[in-house]
Amino acid sequence: MLLRFRVANVRSFRDEQELVLVAPDGAEPAWTREVQLAAGENLNVYPVIGVFGANASGKSNLLTALFEMRQAVLRSYADWASRSDVPREVFSLDPQAVGRTSFFELDFVHDGVRYAYGFELGTERVEGEWLHAYPRGHRQIWFDRAVGRIKEFEFPGGRLKDRSQLVRLTRPDALFLSVAGASNHPQLGPIFEWFRRNLLWVSPDKNxxxxxxxxxxxxxxxxxxxxxxxxxxxxxxxxxxxxxxxxxxxxxxxxxxxxxxxxxxxxxxxxxxxxxxxxxxxxxxxxxxxxxEGRALLVDELDASLHPRFAAEIIRLFQDPDVNKRGSQLIFTSHDVTILGGQAEMRLLDPGQVWLVEKDKAGASELFPLADAEPRAGEDLALSYLAGRFGAVPALAEGQIGRWLRALRATEGAA
Known part of the structure; x- marks a missing residue:
């Protein structure tokens, strides 16, 4: 299961943003699933996350960044050799963004073990890459890669087998995990396979x-x-x-x-x-x-061409432990505020499952949970969201577009 995703300098995300799927202490058990870790620790994790925001706020870019991380793991070794640069989409509204690295990091659970894997991409090469595991509750650094130091690759504790051969095979523009997956490495192969099986992407207009x-x-x-x-x-x-x-x-x-x-x-x-x-x-x-199969599904615009009741039923399927028995997760974007529900007894999602995206004055997307606004138990989330109490809505007054058009028409007529 996915636990956290962090991203920076990717598409509309200039500064580091974090999506958290681990439920906070005190979250209602009805909204969460208990994940048992090999170390004996248990985590409560949300099976569903909904991302809301205005048009062009960056909702789709969040799912795209997750999918692009997956694609980099699966394809960097096989496909990037034919390119003259590393494929990435940096924040386009800052000329200096090209000179900064693009950052991805994902925390997830596989076979009861928590892992944290991430990398940083430059224009022409992988600038950094790391994998941490927590098989006994404490962090183990399986590998750490950083350009600019005497030894680019470090393997504290010597836990990985055949690491020298993998280092020789790893090009500057390829991810170490991608090489390990292609080599069917006994320890890193299952991590590579996790990326292959997860982060399935559904986009209404692309696939x-x-x-x-x-x-x-x-x-x-x-x-x-x-x-x-x-x-x-x-x-x-x-x-x-x-x-x-x-x-x-x-x-x-x-x-x-x-x-x-x-x-x-x-x-x-x-x-x-x-x-x-x-x-x-x-x-x-x-x-x-x-x-x-307990996979993570990314759905962009869940409500696209679907009646709100369809979208609601999909959410209920992933929330229902009798249907979702394998720990599957759904991360979706939507404009449909009816999904937020009204008061507590009518809600499809707990406030901790609702994340909002809005752009700052520089055009950079910012991601934050609705729970930060501390909505009241009896508050109608849909009405409060539309009223702008939580942010992430268009800065557009009722009838404003019509007034603009009438004013332009009057100006054109006078000319």
Missing amino acids: LHVREAFTRDELQGPKRERIQELLRVADLGIRGVEVINATEPGKEEVRLWHGGAGGDAYPVKWEDESFGTRSWFALLGPMLIALD
Whole structure:
């Protein structure tokens, strides 16, 4: 499970920002999951985090940064050798940002052990990288890499096997963990595999066809019955689903059957389905694989093309311990304030599960939990958020855009 994510000088995040998924002391058990660590320590962790904010505040950039960290681990050794620079997106509103490193660090639990892994990327090389483990509750430094000192790589305690060979294989522009994963290293390979399996990314406008194909493939396996049922109960008028085999593997076609007059069902071509139906279908495959295998799912704009009740049901699935038995996590962004709920008994999320993003005067995104505002137990979170009590809303008065347009039109008419 994810515990913390820190990032700096990546996209709209100029200064270091931290997303925390560990619940504070005193958090309601209904909102959290207990994670047992190998050292005998227990942590209460949120299974769901919602990120809210105005348009262009940086919500999507937070999920993108998490996914880009994953991609760097998986691809730096194999793919970056053909490049002349290290692929990164620095804070673009400060000319000096190019000369600073981009920072990523993630705390997570794998097989009962807590790990902290991070790295810093420069323009042409990896400037720093580290992995800390806590198998007995105390920090063990498995490796530490820093450019500029006499020995770039240090291995305190000598815990890693075959480290000299890995160092020889590691290019300046490749992550040490990426090399270890490609080499199937017995100790670091499982950490690499954790990144491969987790941080599944769902974006409404970037990978719809890929997710549709993934769900289509899952329809031909053991998840078929659950996918069909989730399509039927979604009140989309769908009575059935079939996969039409093509002559080439991977070219199969999905066809949904919709209810018509007299209770009959009729097939509809896939390209004629609504974007909302296709979005729901495309989400089912990644969502079920996350729930079945205890993976972390990142969903940008959860409410995009989905009715608020759909979004609410997805949140409930990850919150429900009888459905989410493997410790899966959902981190999503949204504009839909109905997800915040009203008073305490109507809330889908605890205030500690709600994070807000807003930009400062320099255009840099700042991330903070709604819980910092100490909302009252009976406070309507949705109304208070829209009223601006928590921040992270557009600085736009009601009717302001119309007034601007009328003033411009009057100016143009006078000219």
